[in-house]
Amino acid sequence: MKAGLFRHGRLTRTSTMPLGDVAAIGAFVASDRPEVVVVGSVASPDPAFANALHAWAPVVEVNGASEGPIRSAYRTRDTLGVDRWANAVAASLLFPGRPTLAISLGTCLTYDLVSADGEHLGGIISPGFRMRARAMGEFTARLMVVDPPDTPALLGTDTEACLASGTHHGLLAELAHTISGFRHKQPGLAVVLTGGDALRFARALESGIFAHPFLTLLGLHALSLPARLASGTSSGPGR
Template identity: 30%
Template structure:
């Protein structure tokens, strides 16, 4: 069995693969103050809850956009699993040709998503990841990572609105039935959700045009991340949702580098 870890700004997602089958998915909150032992105890409890045996894990791969937790995560894996993990970064085989001005600047999660999507669809792609930040990535049919867009995530946008406007309350991120609303809470929800949907559709439209101007076919749009389903309910630009896209990419990269 293989353990894959995707460390984001808000959560660390753990997936366990038995062969090509994903048999377990768990989440921990990301905390740079936790030690290797604290993470280890949490992971052991998750394995116990999922009825998994750590001795069955034969390989581990980690992607992270949070440098401050990498020491603890790497040492947790070495201490509790007895394995030196593969870390997604420079020198790791991905099969993706990164066309960024400085390829080292591209977040590991964006590369991992691109690997999974390219492997599965083998066509022109736009990948949207609704995380703490929302990222849009452009990948050509032959696997060139062209670059993309980084926006404040929908929760960050909502939090900023509350923090900077003294009379506005904190609201649940949910879609009201109408855009024109008759109370403050619903009006905020309308602006947050429908405004974000408009942003997504506009950015995707511009990205499609730029990619097609380069000779690509119209890109297929894949969304992942916690709020992908909410945005997809009204968005006109998302073709499919894949909630485990990053875990899939990590497994593919592990297989390319396990030697």
């Protein structure tokens, strides 16, 4: 679980903590009493955790169907993960007037494309880095689960090295192919990577690929503004 503190529209502090850890959240906000707590989660809601958040400040929940500063052509907004929607929004705000591709390298690998005029066009979902490594170990009789180094050799000379190469270079090839395809369709495309494996692959890809570890937090903050204005918990985008 990631948390971020925004002050006058700027992200000033962040923390990573166990999911639903009320004590950790309390320690994080103790010295900076927030005006509002913004929650965006793809997991099932925990009533006890939600009640604890209400003790500190009014709570605004955002999801994949929340109103945002860009439009969306996604046909099933009720199934759109709030993380994907937040990443699409944040990438578009970072590069106004340009088409953007937000790529999150987490449990799953997600791509979300936004046009230059600010419309979320859709995306792609595929297995993430560690999911690929685990699948080969768990769905075969004799292969093992590996944790590949940052830059494994392309040619493996033993089974573990072959698995490491396939996991790393297979995902790298997918990224390069997908980015190239979207750049062909959207000239001037800005590409932003986020998630736990973003830096690993941003370094391996060509120049012009940006990595932003807090892209989702930026997007959640932007998505919360309409609800905060409606509820009176914000006077404008600078809060």
